[in-house]
Amino acid sequence: MNDPGILFHLATAMTAALVGAFIALRLRQSVIVGYLLAGHVIGPFTPGFVGHTGTVESLAEIGIVFLMFVVGVQLSFRELVRAGRVALLGAAMQVPLTIAGGFGLARLADFTFLEALFFGAVVSNSSSTVLVKVVAERGQSDAGSTRTALAWSSVQDVSTVLLVAVLSALSTAERSHADLTETLWKSALFVGVLVPLALFALPRLFVKISALRNREIFVLAAGCVALGMSYVSAQLGVSAALGAFLAGAILGDSHLSHRIVGETMPLRDVFSGLFFVSVGMLIDPHFVLRNVPLVLFGTACIVVFKGALSLIIARVLRSSWTAAAMIGATLAQSAEFSILMARIGQSLGAVSDKVFNTMLSSTALSILIAPHVARAAQPLGRWLARRNEEDEAPPPALDDHVIVCGYGRVGQVVTGLLHNSDVPFIVIDEDEHVIRPLRKAGGRALIGDASRSFVLERAGVARAKMVIIALPDQVVARQVIEHARTLNANIAVVARTHSETDRRRLRSMGINEAVLGEFELAFELGRRALGAAGLASEAIEAAIENARETLHS
Template identity: 45%
Template sequence: MDDSGLYVTLAAALAAAGIGALGASLLRQSVILGYLVAGMAIGPHTPGFVADIPTVEDLADIGVVLLMFAIGLQLSFRDVRRVGGIALLGGGAQVVITLGAVTGLGMLAGLGWLPALFLGAVVSNSSSTVLSKVLADRGEIESLHARVALAWSTVQDFSTIILVVILTVLAEDGSTASLAGDLLRAVGLAVLYLAIVIPAGFVLLPRFFDLVARLGSTEVFTLSAVVVALGISLLAQLFGVSIALGAFVGGILVNRSDLSHEVLGQLNPLRDIFAGLFFVSVGMLIDPRVLLDAPALLLLSVAAIVVLKGWLSVGITLAFRYPGRTAVLTGAVLAQSAEFSFLLARLGTDTGAISSELFGVMLAAAAASMVLSPAVLAAADPLGRALDRRLRGRARPPGEAPDPGLANHAILAGYGRVGRVVHRAIRDQAIPVVVIEQDAETVAALRRDGVTVFQGSASNPVLLERAGIRTARALVVAIPDPLSARRIVTFARGANPAIDIVVRTHSESERAFLEEHGADEAVLGELELALEMSRHTLKAFRVAEPAVAAILARMRSRAG
């Protein structure tokens, strides 16, 4: 296609994605729903403008890579360790049982064994993005059921990658006689790829990103992160492994680096744009008329996601002797499907394993479960409390008490000449403090002194989240960059309305802006310097201390 065609297609797809995301946000729904509707609007099954599907899909492949890379980056092995066996054994059992049960139901509904297996795979996964948003909206992100569900979804992510390998072979193999051999070959190539990439990645990638970070160039850092994501995916393709698997593995490898949060923060804007194109491309393949032709299968699929998977998760959680309310809320928050489900559904259409009708049903069911998720969780709460009363006296699992983690602490953004003085004052009072600093040598020195420190830009929302912005009592913004300070203050006030924010600034206009947009106090450096020099001079002339204090107060009020 010529350049003008590519430009028109890209512009149309992005415009549709933007409009769809805006509409979904206004309706307080996931932007994924907006992307899907946008794709349907510019697809071949609806009237009006029709975007070029192959071009959008080529662009969407980049979105798949960046999306999977980011998911790997955000995997929390700490969450899995915190809840122990229920994540690995319970999450694994849920995937296997769901896969088998839904495959059986699909075959009873008249599907072939392979389409039914794809349906089971789509149903088996839950979205950490959706559940995190629903839990955050309810203020339950640090609850026990949130920790269990997040760890559970991490195990589901790993299982989905295995399913991608297996389903690809099953869908592309035309001869049952060679099926076992082809499957063994695919698994062998995947294992070989992992055997080469994982050791090399663990050794080289942290050092590589540390070296790039020392250059101090945001542009070079962002470009390096994109190159690593695309490069590892390309290497996977050379081994006959899915690019999605390669990108996911790449994200896991970079996750090991101290700078993983910085990589994620730099990639997030690109990921959001191209991931939007991926979901738009999925929406373009949906024929709305198909949904009207298969209402029974659609209802069955929604029931499998919300009811079957939800209550199965409740039963497994109870089997690990968790309280009734925790079990019910865990099942409720896992009763949805999202990113990986769309990836698996698209894999089915790309390989010809599923029909357009089943593809539309899968996506509609996944989307419906996302819409229903907040209501399902709200309805589950009274059920959980009732079950708790019936099961009172049961032994509770080890480690059930909430992990307080970071709470009532101070966050210090910037450890320069100003930041180090503030840090000394805070530590002298035995107040817990987390430092965010970009300079690698400073970070290394602080770690040697036992200071809790994150390396990267404090304007990175991912980094602020890891520093515990939602539970912190105070935030000190001691960096000289006014644009970064604005972003930090705006995000911090939105994430934690109760936090006390003090920020340094160098102009009256900037001071007014910061205090208007969330800072409790913006300290004008030159003004405080002038006041201290005035204090010293007045004391030299033996002006009484109360009079000095009054003079300085008047000077400060005039400056404000």
């Protein structure tokens, strides 16, 4: 066997992906960057070993299918509705405006009509994968602006599927009138026959398969549905990615969706990694060096134009300046679906190699700088808030009350307990949409940045007996502590924290308690375990208190 075959190429690409992902994680970068660099190393533009591009690309197509299938399964329209009008209307406004703006800018850069359309579509999408990683590293996963940005990104994912279908049809139409006619009747067959048939058959099929209680058959069925729908869609002239997404979305509303995601996620992770490796093999460093202005132009469209547009739209929809800045910053990047659209444009012949490499290089650069852009969001939001200060009437005066900073999931639980116990409290949060239900229910709340002293003054910190910091950002937490203690030296302060290092830092500032979520979860699990073992309540509480003192000593 002189030809190493597909197994060798698969092993090579997967090993490169593993090494690249490991190095990226060690450098605190997105694994997508690691995949791209790994592909670049084994690609034809670098010396040394060269992987077989055609084989890796064929394997990567499977990655696209499973990536879109899992996105479809995970998509919950109920969650999108609950995210509110900022995410739904914001994305609905941002995507077409970004496409239009990107199209216009690209035309000024001498792109063809179709190239400019694909460029605008590439710019319009943001990566949920990169977004989640960036906010998790900053300890902001529970923030209201994070949930809004994630919902916003989910709407973008839906638009991506539609854009793939529309742009594919336009690319085909430009070649000949006969192609357009064939595309239209095949699309009608897809919509009128395949989709209704799938809606009827797929949920019932998986109920019967689940009843067999056999994991292997369930996994095989999920894989067959994803690949089968993709193949049939491709044969009907519709994007294979669209077929996979629709199959996932149909199954996403079933009670088995969680199991489908759990069983197919490993397949998605492995093969989608190969997709990025295949894209990395196409990155030409000589092109980047020869076209630095063009690459910077593409990156500026993704980061500056899209980020600023998202910020403005979020603000128009009445988000606070800080929340709008965070939404804009976390959406100011592109990754998997943008690369997918660029790759489709190239494969259809609608995008030249020069424009493709521009989109590819700009997308990779936007991923690299995403953490730094997110880090600048909060200072930018505060600066905008100071320059555009909006006076809000202070709530009625309170005495001996509790100030709760942050009204996310943690803050809502805390205020619920306070309300049920008739303890007076006031909430401070930057997101008006989060605050509105509380105000409608008769609760007291201020819209503003809790780390600013005049906001704490309006909340009556000088007369309050306690401040509870339910905000995930530890920098903000430290600023709240400093201002609260300056304005009221005797006030009790309790804060949430995410690590032992942060807990010790906050305790060194003299607060009464810094609550580490993982410890409290462990204590509660331990309490349940000891109760199940038959220990008396007094013994259980004594054991937990002893463990608490040991950990906090």
